[in-house]
Structures are given as C-alpha cells and as structure tokens.
Amino acid sequence: MPGVAERLTIDHVGQRGDGVSLTNGASLFVPYTLAHEIVETERDDEHPERRRLLQIDTASPERIDPFCTYFTRCGGCAIQHWQPDPYQAWKRQIVIDTLAQAKITCPVDPIVDAHGAGRRRVTLHARRGSDGGLRVGFAASASHAIIAIDACPILDPALDGALDAARALAEVLKPVSKPLDIQVTAASNGLDIDVRGTGPLPTAIITALSRIAEAHKLARLTRHGELVLMRVPPVVTMGSAQVTLPPGSFLQATAAGEETLAALVLQLCKGAKNIADLFCGIGPFALRLATKSKVTALDSDGGAITSLQQAIKDTKGLKPIKAEMRDLFRRPLVPQELRDFDAVVFDPPRQGAQAQVERLAASKIPVVVAVSCNVQTFARDAKILIDGGYKLESVTPVDQFRHTPHIELVARFKR
Template sequence: MQRLIIERLGHKGDGIASDPVIGQIFVPGVLPGEEVEGVVEGGVMAAPKIVTPSDQRVKAPCRHAKACGGCQLQHAHDDFASTWKTDVVRRALEAQGLEADIRACITSSPQTRRRASFSAKRTKKGALAGFHKKGSDVVVEVPDCQLVAPVIGAALPLVQDLAVLGASRKGELSVLVTQSLTGLDVSVTGGKPVDTALREELGAMARKYGLARVTWDDEALTRLPPIQRFGAADVTPPPGAFLQATPEGEAALLAAVRDALGPVKYVADLFAGCGTFALPLAQDARVHAVEGDKAMTKALDHGWRNAQGLKHVTHEARDLFRNPLLPDELDKFDGVVIDPPRAGAEAQVEQMARCKIPRIAFVSCNPVTFARDAARLVANGYALNWVQVVDQFRWSTHVELAAELEYKG
C-alpha cells in the first residue's frame, strides 16, 4: 500500500501524483489536494481509498457513476469543474505565449444532451445496452443516466431491440440516437447486412417507437424528416451528421459568434456543417458556407431555400484541409466564422493570416489546437480579444470555446 497526495488533474481527468522512484502516478476519481491510499501497479493506483477528501468533492449525482465510463468528473463540485476547464484553456494559451480575457464558463444543465452513442450487445436472454465501462469493452446499463435528455434515456429499450434484431453474438452495435423536432433519429453501425427481412423489421420498429428515421449502415428508412432548427430554418441533416451536443451549448456558442463578429454584412462560415451558425447569421448578413461534406451542404441549402426572411446564403463543398480558401477569396468578407474539428485548421489559418479580415469568430473543441492556430493569427496582426469557455459535455474532460480575433494591423 502506498499513500500519495494528488497534485493536479491530467487532461483525461485522472489525478496525478509524484513518486521519487516511479515518477508520475495516475489515480482515477480523485481531486487535487486529496490524500489517497492504494496499490500502485504500472504507474497507476486503480482503486484508491480517499484518506483526506477535498472540500470540492461531492456525491456523484448519477447512480451509475462508479461503473459507467461516460463521465469523469461527477465527484467534483460544479465550481471546481468550471474553474478546471477554464484553466485548461488558460494553460493552452500560455503555452503559445497568448493572453486574453477568459470569460466565465457556461455549463449545460443535466439531462440536456440531445444525442448519445450507445453500445449494444446480444446476450443469451436478449440484449444489453448502455455505455462502456471506463477503459473496457464491457457494456454498462444506464437506465437513470443524468447526462442525456429524458427522451434519449428512454430509447434504451429501442437500442436493445435493435441489438436483438441485427447484432451478432460476438459483435457490438453502435447506435447513435439524436433528438429531433419530429422524433428520434437513429443511426446504427456494426450490425449484420441489410436484407429484405431486416428492412421490414426496421420499418415495424420505426412505427412502434415513433422514430423519424432509422439508418442501418448506409441505408436510411425515413418516416418523417428528422428536423433540426437553426435560427429560422428547418434542416434535415444527413444520418450521423455533426450536431452541437446541447441546445444550451449551441445557444452559448452562437451568442459568442454574434458578439465576436459584430454588425457584419458578409460572412464566410468555414467548416459550416449543416448551418448551425450560417443560417442564424443569415438573419442579418449574407453568408457563404463552406463544408467538406456534400450531403451537409445540400441539407443547409435546402433549409435556407425553405426558410422565410433570410438574406442570401451560398454554399460550397470543399475540403478546407487540402484546399483552403485563399486570400483573394477571403478578402471580400468582413467577418469569418471558423469551427474546425479537433485537429484544428492549420492550412486554412495559414491563408487567413495573410489577410486583413476585420473580425474572426473562432469556435473550437480543442484548446491546444485553437491556441496554436490563434498564435499564427496573432503573429500576423490579429488581437485575441476574449475567449468564451463553453461546457456542453458536463462531467467530462471535454472543453469547448469561442473567441474573438480582431485585425489590428
């Protein structure tokens, strides 16, 4: 047995302690300042006993917290989690020599996640559906999950039925369940191939559960268009398309984007998805939306064409990693929104750094790549005015943000 004092949390949420012989030791489920005791193997204390708890420790609000690997910070007070995520952003900026006003973290409420990817396996008695145990392929049932919206949690019997219907005994289904205005939108991967019998049973299941759409690998069965509303536009995303995790989180990011852009007249929305930002911004400005997925740009365009009162929105299917917009294309905009995936947007930012775009609203799900990209812009005449931290993924280690960059010359 060994006693340790937890110094800090790592980026995956595990506590980190130091040992003069072993070096860093990782301890799950702890908080900085806590004294813990347990067996250390391979640099990990897998089952710590809390000897001296932190005053930031709370009782986990979900009864599945110990078994389920979906959340990493349920044992931490909300104030601690917000401060920790803000510090993650601050440290990422400091590593690039950047300073900015970091606004208070906006955290989504419990039971507001409008999409979840469940795992499901067939069993001798039926099926098992839920999330994976931490660091394991074991599926843990989560009937009282405090993270997802109630309508998503209530879909677990559907997920089990899908596993009975189309999972092999040795395989595992991945079932993405998304809330839409017209019913659940369900996308299944990892199952047996679609044949006539499976197609008919999926249709019956869609009727039984009132699903808007069910997609099995690449084959979609649609009862009703699974509508998402972006501003004044109703959009039907392609199966599995990106969607902000919570309505509150989406609203916070959109508000930050509007604030960052100010009263612009012509905006480029890069990595636009299905129009999360482009369509609401079109209430006041012309927008050119650029997205690598043609199905998403088609959905965005259809939504715009069927909405009322929006300014002109053009779209372009373009791989911004391999074919970024160049300065002569960017110079006609008086504002740019950019919301890249976790890898960031190094190639596109390189071109933006050669321009004099008055305002950039930068949205990111990775503070490290954001700081790298922001530093490139700052080195070329932009000021990083502020950063808004947004916590859509409550009780997780995931951090999102939006920021304003202004060209100063």
C-alpha cells in the same frame, strides 16, 4: 506489485480529470480523486502510470456525492464528485494553461455553462458479453467492456425511449454477432437513429428493424446512413429555420450549447456585412448570421450542405446565403478569395484548421472568429494568426460537456 495497496497524496486534478500524485519525481494518475486527498490505490497492470482507487482516507472538502449510480463504472463521466464552482474554475484554467504553454496572453472570460436540458445525442454500444448475453450501454472507464445501463441522467428528456429502442434494435440484430454502435439524436419531431457495424443484412432482418422503428415511433432509422424506415423527416430548429438532419449528422451535443456558441458568434461578428462561415455543417451559425449579414457557408460534408441549401430555400427573411461543398483541408480559401469578406467564422473538427488558418493569417480580413472543441489545436491555430498580425481579443470557454474534461471555446481575432 499487483494487489499491493499504495497510499498516495493527490497534488492536483489533471487536464483529463484524474487526480495527479507527484511521487518520486513521477506523475501517477488516480481517477475520481481531488487535490489534497489521501487515498489508497493499487497498480493498473495495463497502464503503469495509472492507479485504481481503492478507498479515500482523507477526503477533500470540495468532494460531493455523485448523482449517477453508474459513476466510476461507466466511462462517460470523469467528474461528478466535485463541487460546481471549483470544477468550473478547473475547466477555465485548462484554457488559460494551454494558451500560456503556447505563449499566448489573452483575457479568458468566465466559463459559460451550456448543459441546458442535457445531451440531445448519444452513441450507445451493443456487445455480447463473455456469457453470451447482450449488453447495451456505454464503454467502461479505460476499457472496451460495455456497461449495460437502464438510464443516463445527463441525457436530454427528449431522448426518453432511446435506450429501449436501442435494446430492441440490438436484439433483432443478435444473429449478426457483430459489435454495434447505435447513434441516437433527439430531433424536434422524434428520435433519429443510425446503426453501424451490421454489415450486409438479409431482407427478413431489415423488415424486423422496420417494425421496431414503427413500434417505437422513430422519426427515422438508418443503417450506415442508408434508409431503413422514415416516418417523418427528422428536423431541428436553428434560428428561424427548420433543418432536416442528414443521417448520422453532426449536431452540437446540447441545444443550449448550440444556442450559446451561436450567440457568441453573432455578438463577435456584430457589424459585419459579408461573412464566411467555414466548416459550417448544417448551418447553426450561417442561418442565424443571415438574419443581418450576407453569408457564404462551406463544408466538405455533402449531406450537411444539401440540408442547409434546402433550409435556406424554405426559410423567409434571410439575407443571401451561398452554401457550397468544399474540402477546406485540401482546398482552403486563399487570400484572394477572402478579400470581399469583413469577417470569417471557422469551426473545424478536433484536429483544427491549420491549412485554412495559414491562409487567413496571410489575408486582410479584419475579424476572425474561431469556435473550437480542442484547446490544444486552437492554441496552435491561434499562434499562427497572432504571428500573422492578428490580436487575440477575447476567449470564452463554453461547457456543454458537463462532468467531462471536454471544453469548447469561442475567440475573436482582430487585425
């Protein structure tokens, strides 16, 4: 019953970062706990399979103090209370177990930490509380409530000023009375902010937003991708290229993460002379691969392709890169189109690339390199390639989302 304490023993940490208690044949999930801990909990009425942690009676020797004052209230981090070595071993084991469930056997390399200086992009939420006050911060754990924050220690120092700018923008937009999502990216030359959720705005508020952008020296401010003010085009460095960011564009969460993934891709494509980079985005792999290889880069995002095309024109010393817009979910490259490539790189969104992978499996491409941000869909896609005659030679987990269960990987398939 609600309010009645329940004493549980934690068996292991599950794939979402919660401690798992095996009680009467059922799995109960207790956040912020570790294996072999004995804890006092209470029921969560909204989630019958979950328990709220009340206190720890017997702590794990692997437990450490969290470094953030918002931990357990803010839902951004699931794990700050675990020593680094067992935490990394747990993340690597997620990859091993997921592949095993798909009946895939392959060596899994030690995990590569790619947190670097911290997250270079963040989405802040602005909402009015029940008291009418404005809160700017992150969603609470397992809730839509917003935890107002003054600082986030996992952010790249390049995002300094992001919270102040977001609060100022949210204050100007208070009359709109709508929930806002404020995406902030640290470009090389300033902050790039895209605000979503406002709906149509009167000229007076647009003018006020422009003043805020000037006052906080933002590189650019957009609203739903539409320009409000641009002091300078926001750019990021990718290899030897300078790429202008499309508004609200995708970017790897950390600079170290991008560099780590790209270095692995280059290593696994070594020797290839003609490479297809599928789901290429703004070119983090293509622009680096082109230092030694001819590249065809495809993505459905027109803004990303336009930025990549401009970067290609502006960068000297690259092999030819052909960047084109193509929806690879609806129009995947077929084996006949793939025949001239000696390597393919694909880095799809979380849903994976089943349609494209089925065509790859039917092709004669000698090397396929997969980059994935979802171990489950990677395992599905990997099984298709293996059943099509490929051998999965290597898998390297990459941790650029430290303190969360989220993990990425780079894998090499060879025919």
